[in-house]
Amino acid sequence: MPAGPFLSVVIPAYNAERLIEGSLDRLVAHLRAKPYAWEVIVVDDGGTDRTADLVAAAARDEPRIRLLKTRHGGKGWAVKSGMLASTASWRFMCDVDLSMPPEQIDRFLGGVGGDDVDPGYDVGIASREAPGARRIGEPIRRHLYGRLFNRVVRVLAVRGLDDTQCGFKMFRGEHATRLFGAQRLEGFGFDVEILFLARRARLKIKEVAIDWYYGRDSKMTLGRGGRAFVDILRVRWHALRGRYR
Numbered sequence: 001m002p003a004g005p006f007l008s009v010v011i012p013a014y015n016a017e018r019l020i021e022g023s024l025d026r027l028v029a030h031l032r033a034k035p036y037a038w039e040v041i042v043v044d045d046g047g048t049d050r051t052a053d054l055v056a057a058a059a060r061d062e063p064r065i066r067l068l069k070t071r072h073g074g075k076g077w078a079v080k081s082g083m084l085a086s087t088a089s090w091r092f093m094c095d096v097d098l099s100m101p102p103e104q105i106d107r108f109l110g111g112v113g114g115d116d117v118d119p120g121y122d123v124g125i126a127s128r129e130a131p132g133a134r135r136i137g138e139p140i141r142r143h144l145y146g147r148l149f150n151r152v153v154r155v156l157a158v159r160g161l162d163d164t165q166c167g168f169k170m171f172r173g174e175h176a177t178r179l180f181g182a183q184r185l186e187g188f189g190f191d192v193e194i195l196f197l198a199r200r201a202r203l204k205i206k207e208v209a210i211d212w213y214y215g216r217d218s219k220m221t222l223g224r225g226g227r228a229f230v231d232i233l234r235v236r237w238h239a240l241r242g243r244y245r
Contacts, residue, residue, distance in 0.1 A: 004087030004173075005064075006036035009094050009105075012078035014045040016096045017054060023098045024058050024065065030102040031064075039064045043082040046072025076183065076190025083171070083180040091176045095167035097215045100126055104210050108170045120206075122175050123198050125161065126168035127207035138214040149228065156232050158195045162207060165191055165228075175203055182244050189231020196235050197244060 009027065013020055024040065031038045044052040044067065052069055059065040070081045083091050092105060108124045128135050129150075135143065146165065153164050169191070171179065178201070185193045198205055238244060 004089070005039050006089050007031075007034075007038045007105075007109075008082075008086035008088035008091045009038070009040045010079060010082035010086065010091060011040065011042045011094050011096050012045055012075050012082065013042055013047065013051050013055075013096045014072070014075075014078070015047040015049045015051060017049045017051045019096050020051050020054050021058070023096055024055070026098060027094070027102045028058075028062055028065070030105070039066055039086075039088065041066045041068055041082045041086060043068045043070060043078040043085075045070060045074070045078040074186040074190075075188055076193075077186035079190065080180045080183050080186075083176050086176070087173070089173045091171050091173055093167065093169045093171075099213050099215050100166075100168045100210045101213075107208050107210065120204075122172045122203035123195070123205045124170040124208050125163070125195070125205065126166040126210045126212070127161075127163040128166055128210065128212045129162035130207045130209035133209035134211045136211065136213045138212075142214070152229065153192050153232060157192050157235050158199055161195065161205065164195055166210070166212065167191075168210065169194075175201070184238055184243065185231050185234065187227055187231060189228040189234070192228075192232055193235045193238075196239070200239075200244070 011023070020042070027040060042055045042065065044055065052067060055065065055067045059067055068082060068085055070078060079093055092108065108119065110119045127133055150162065150164060154161070158164055179194050179197050182197055183190060183193055195205070
C-alpha cells in the first residue's frame with residue numbers, strides 16, 4: 001500500500017488572501033468527487049497578509065488541506081518545500097490563481113486516477129502550446145514575451161518542450177523527491193531547472209494540453225522575466241560546475 005495519498009496538490013502562496021479561499025473551494029469541490037486519496041498542501045511563502053489564517057480556517061473544515069509556513073524565499077522555494085513535504089505517489093504543482101481549471105487535473109491522470117492507475121510518464125507539464133490547448137484572454141504582448149523566453153529555454157537548457165513555464169506540473173513521487181531535492185534556484189526560473197534535471201535523469205516528460213485563462217493577478221512581470229533569463233544561465237553554470245547530483 002502507498003505510504004501517503006495518491007495525489008498531493010502543492011500550491012505556493014505569497015500574500016494571496018484575495019485568491020486563496022475561492023481557489024481552495026473550487027479545488028476541494030473537484031477533488032472530493034475522486035475515488036483516490038488526496039491532499040492539498042498550501043505553502044505560505046513568508047507572507048504578511050491573512051493567507052495563512054485563511055488556509056488554517058479551511059483546514060479545520062477539511063482536514064485534507066495542509067498549511068506549510070516557510071520563510072520568504074520565492075516561488076521556487078515554496079514549491080520545493082511543498083514537494084518535499086509530500087509523500088504522495090503523484091505530486092501536482094498548482095498556481096494559486098487556478099488559471100487552469102481544477103477539473104483539468106484529470107487530464108494528467110488519464111481521466112480518473114487511482115492507486116492502481118499509471119498515466120505512463122514521470123513528469124507531466126501543462127502546455128498552452130500543445131495541440132488542443134487554448135489561451136483565453138492573454139494580451140498579445142505577454143504571449144510574445146513568453147514565446148521568446150521559451151525559445152531561449154529550448155536553446156540553452158531544455159530542448160523539445162513547447163511550454164516550460166506554465167505553473168501546473170505533475171511529478172511521480174519518487175522522482176519529485178530526487179528532482180526537488182537537487183533544486184538550487186528559488187525564484188521564477190526554477191521550472192527550467194527542474195525540467196533540465198528531469199532531462200538529465202532521462203525521465204519521460206509529457207506535455208498535456210490545457211485551457212489557460214489569463215488573470216490580472218498574475219505575478220509575472222518584465223523584471224521577474226528578466227531574472228528568469230538569468231536563471232537559465234545559472235542552470236547551465238551549476239551543471240558545468242558539477243553542482244547537480
